[in-house]
Amino acid sequence: MQDVLETARMVLRRFTRADVDNLYDLNSDPAVMRFLNGGKPLPRRVIQTEILPRFLRYSGPDNGLGTWAAIEKDGGAFLGWIGLRQPPDAGPDTAELGYRLRRAAWGKGYATEGARALIRRAFTELGVQRVVAQTMSVNLASRRVMEKAGLTYVRTFFQEWPEQIAGGEHGDVEYALSKADWERQEAASQAQS
Numbered sequence: 047m048q049d050v051l052e053t054a055r056m057v058l059r060r061f062t063r064a065d066v067d068n069l070y071d072l073n074s075d076p077a078v079m080r081f082l083n084g085g086k087p088l089p090r091r092v093i094q095t096e097i098l099p100r101f102l103r104y105s106g107p108d109n110g111l112g113t114w115a116a117i118e119k120d121g122g123a124f125l126g127w128i129g130l131r132q133p134p135d136a137g138p139d140t141a142e143l144g145y146r147l148r149r150a151a152w153g154k155g156y157a158t159e160g161a162r163a164l165i166r167r168a169f170t171e172l173g174v175q176r177v178v179a180q181t182m183s184v185n186l187a188s189r190r191v192m193e194k195a196g197l198t199y200v201r202t203f204f205q206e207w208p209e210q211i212a213g214g215e216h217g218d219v220e221y222a223l224s225k226a227d228w229e230r231q232e233a234a235s236q237a238q239s
Contacts, residue, residue: 051114051167053159058114058128061101065115068124069093077149081185084211104131110172111141116151116160125151128160130168130177139175141168145191152187161195169225178222184213189221196231197221 051058061069070093072078076085088097101113113129126147133142143164145157168174179197181188189199204217 051163052119053163055119056125056156056160057117057119058160058163059117061098061113061115061127063098063102065124066090066094066098068115069098069127072124072126072146072148073097075149078146081182081188081211081213082146084209101127101129110167113144114160114164116147116156118151118156123150124148125156128157128164130164130172130174133178136178139173141172141174141177143177143179143192143195143197145188155194157188157191158194161191165195165223165228169228175225176222177228178220180218180220182211182213183216183219189219192221195223196228197223198227 049060070088070090073088073093076087079085079087104112111130111132113127113131116125116128117123118125126145128143128145130141130143132138133140136142143161145161147157151157165177168177177197178200179192181192183202198221200220200222202217202219207214
């Protein structure tokens with residue numbers, strides 16, 4: 047499987063052990079962590095011993111899914127990460143989309159651009175039939191990325207969390223896109239070109 051994917055403005059590459067500082071900086075921003083844990087920075091030790099090893103383990107050379115470091119083509123800045131993983135309660139034909147970008151990259155279309163690239167790969171190379179994504183109901187920016195990437199709202203659900211996060215009382219949302227719907231979207235887009 048490819049270790050690098052390119053979009054118009056980004057290079058998506060596999061993580062390496064040298065990315066500890068990039069991930070630490072990303073996960074230290076309270077605004078980035080707001081909808082994940084209420085804004086608490088993750089300790090460097092957690093990045094080194096849990097997060098980065100999980101990214102490296104999950105992104106092995108034989109695994110088509112995984113997490114990619116998003117690097118800006120102009121200037122080489124680390125923007126964050128975009129990934130596809132198999133959800134624990136789903137079969138191999140389903141992939142879950144996720145992303146986390148630095149605040150400086152917000153609102154510039156990077157998450158949507160990367161999400162579209164991974165969705166295309168999932169449907170054309172990996173045999174995936176359905177892509178899903180979840181976020182807090184109140185995370186409107188993330189929901190907008192899902193919509194721009196072609197996913198549609200499926201449901202609102204409530205689950206138990208160890209700690210309450212502001213907005214959690216509104217629940218979480220799930221969005222999804224089937225391969226058949228993606229193919230229809232692609233055909234309609236090409237017809238308009």
